[in-house]
Amino acid sequence: MSSLRRGTAVLAASVLCTAAAPLALTGTASAAPATSPARAAAAEDDGLYGKGDPKFDGVWRQSVALLAQDTAGVSPADRAVTWLTDQQCANGSFTAYRADPRADCDGKTPADTNATAAAVQALAALGGRSDAVRSAAKWLVSVRNEDGGWGYNPGSPTDANSTGVVIGALAVSGGDPAKPGEPSAYEALLGLQLGCDAKEGERGAFAYQPDKKGDLAPNDDATAAAVLAARGGGLVVEPAEDDGETPAPTDCGTDSGSGGGGEEGADEKISPDAAAGAGAAYLTEVLRANGRHLPSAMPGEKGKPDYGNTADAVLALAASGHDDTAEDTLDWLEDHAKDWDKSASDPAALGALVLAAHAADGDPRDFGGADLVKRLNATGPAPAKDAPPEEDDDKDDDGDGAGTAVTVSLVVAGLAAGAGIGILFSGRRKQQGL
Template sequence: MNVVRRSAAALAATAVIGTATPALAATPSPSPSVAIPDGLYGTTDPTYDGVWRQSLALLAQRTVGVEPARKATDWLAGQQCANGAFAAFRDGADAPCKADTNSTGAAVQALAEVGGHDAEVGKAVRWLKSVQNKDGGWGYYAGGASDANSTSVVIGALAQGGVTVPNLRTGGKSPYDALLKLALPCGGKDGGAFAYQPDKKGELTANADATAAAALGLRGETLAGSRQDEDDSAAHCEKGEEPERAGTNGAAWLAKTLAKDGHLTTALPGAEPQPDYGNTADAVVALAASGLGAKATKPLRWLESNAGAWAAKAGPAAYAQLIFAAAATPGGDVHDFGGEDLVAELNATGPKPEGVDDDPTATASSTKSDEGGLGVAWTVGGGLLIGALIGFALMLRGRRRQQ
C-alpha cells in the first residue's frame, strides 16, 4: 500500500493506495536523507525501498525485452551483504546490513532474470535457504513468523535460482505447506482467499494482497507473473491440497472481489475507502497467471483509465507493477496504456537502458512527477508524507495485514 497526498490538512482522510509491497517495512521519508546513488531508479529517499524498487524496475525492463543499464544492474548487485542477503538499502559497502527476505527475494528475481550474476544469485539463494522457518515459510526478517507475502516472494526467487521448491523442507515442511496453511477453505466465507498471517486467535482473515502473492507463489512465479491459457475451471474454488489448485482458488476469489468495481479498495480508519492501484495491478497479474486472463480485462481497463497519475507520483515500482499487469493480460499494451508508454516512463526514472534513445517526453513527465517532493516512491507498503503521521502509518500497517 501507499499514500497519495491531497493536502497537508487532510490528515485523517489521506488515502492508502497500493503499490508493490514487501511484507513489512518502515515508511519512506518525504525527501532524501541520503544522496541518491548513481545507477538507482527513482529520485526519493532509498533508505526503505532502494533494493525493492530497483529490482522491480529491472525485472519489468526484462519482461518487455529491454536491456537494463549496466550501472543499474551493478548498483543492485553491489547492495549485497557479506552473508549473501540484501537489505532495503545500504549507503556504501561498509554500511550495516539489516537483511530481509523481501529485498533479498526481489533482488534474486531481478539479477537472475538479467543474467550474468550467478555468483550473487547463488549466494543469496543459500542465505534464503538458511533462514527458512520450521513451518516451511519465511517472515520479513529472518526468524520472524511466516507470512504469505514474504514466503511467495522467496519462492519466486528460489525458483529463478534453480531450486526445486517442493523439495526444500525444514521441519518436514515445504514452502508450499506454509502457504497452504494460510488458505481459507472452499465453501466458507471468502473460500479460496489467503490470509497474510493467522491472527492472535489463530484465525484466518482474507487479505487481497496476500492472496495475489500466494496465487503467484504457489505456481513458482516471479512478481512479473506470466500469461497462461484460459482455464474455465479456474473460476471456481475446488477442494484439494495441490499447491497450484490452491493458488488458482485464490485467483478465483480475486476475480469475484474485482467483479463489481474493477478494482480493490483500502482506507485509513475514519477515511472513505479509496482505490488500491498497486494491489489491483498485482491481482491482475495473479489472474492472468492462473488462467483467468479474461477476468483480468476489467481491472486492467480500470487501471488504464485511472492509474497514470498514481504511477507518476509513486515512481519506478508502480510503473513496474503496471508493466507486469499489461504484459500478462490479453489485450494489454505496455506502450499504449491509457495513452501512456509505461516502458518509456519507467526508463525515464533512472539510467538509460542499453540501446535505448533518450525520450524527452518521458523525461519531462518523470521530472514533473517529482516536483515539490511529491514523487515519493511508496513501494514498501506506503506511509504518510506528513512526518507527524509516520508513526501512525507504521502502527496501521500491522493492523491492515490482518484485515
C-alpha cells in the same frame, strides 16, 4: 507479487521486526526528511531508480524496475544493475537499502527476505550475475522458518507475502520450492488459506498472518501474492497462449475445493494448483463486486481503489489461467492509471503496471495513451538499449544461465543443514488484515 502495494505495512514491520523494505510491488514507506543520511547518500546513487528516499524500498523498487524493463525489451544501464549488486551483503542477503555499500554488513543490518527475493528475481532475469543470485538464494534457504515459510526478517513469523516472494525467487533461480521438507514452503503458504470453515464469501482467500487468536482474516494483497506463488512463479508472468477463463475450484471437502480444511474437509490436503484456483476465484469475486478493482484497506482510504494491489491481482489471475478477468482488470487499470499519482514517476508503481501489462497481453508503451516504459526509463540512468522484446537480442548470462543459479546440490545441502526450502507477491508489506 508487491504486492508489497506495500507502504504502510513497511512501517508496521519496521516497528515490529526492525524491517525496512516494501511488502508489495508498488508501495513505499513514508519518506524520511530530505536531510536524512540515507537521502544524502541517495543523491550520489546515480544508478538508482527514483528520487524518493530509498531507506525503506531502495532494493525492492530497483528490482521491480529492472524486471519491468527486461520484460519490455529494455537493457538497463550497467550502473543500474551494479547499484543493485553492490547492495548485497557478504552472506548473500539484501536489506532494504544500504547508504554506504562499501561498509560491511553487521549484526545491526536488518536482513530482509522480501528485498533479497526481489533482487534474486531481477538478477536472475537479467543474467550475468549468477554468483550473486546463488549466494542470495542460499541465504534465503538458510533462514527458512520451522513451519516452512518466511517472515519479513529472519526469525519473524511466517507471512503469506514474504513466503510468496521467496517461493518465486527460488523457482526462477533454479531451486525447487516443492522439494521435500518438514514441512514444505507450500504447506506453510497453504496453511494461511481460509477454508470451508470460513464464511462463504471468504473461502479461498489468504491471510497475511494469523491474528493473536490464531484466526485467519482475508487479505486481498496476501491472496494475490499467495496465488502467484502457489502457481510456482515469480513476479514476471508470461501472457497465456490461449484466451479464456479457467474455472476455479469451489467445492469444499474435496481436492478441488478451497484450502484450509473445514468441517467437511479438515483432513483434506489440496494441491498448490487447487489452492491457487480457489484464491483466484476469491479475487475474481472481489474484483466484480468493486467494479474491476481491489479496494484499499488502509486507514482513511477505505473505499478508494488500491491500484498497486489491483496490478498484483492481474499477475495472480493471469498466472492461474483467469485470462478474461486479468484482461478486464488490466483494462480498468489502463482507464484509471492516470488517477494514480504514483504512475507519473514512481519506479515501483510504473514497474508494477508494466509487469501487469506484460502478464495480461497489454501494451505498456501505449497504456491509456501513456508510454509506461518511457516513464520508467526516465526515473533512472538512460538504458543501454531500448527495443521491443521481439527485437531484443538474447542476453549474455556468462555461460551458466539464470536458471542454474541454485543447483540441486545447494538445495540438498540446505535441507541437510535443517534450513529447508520454500518461501511469492509485499514487498508484499501490507495491511495484515488483523
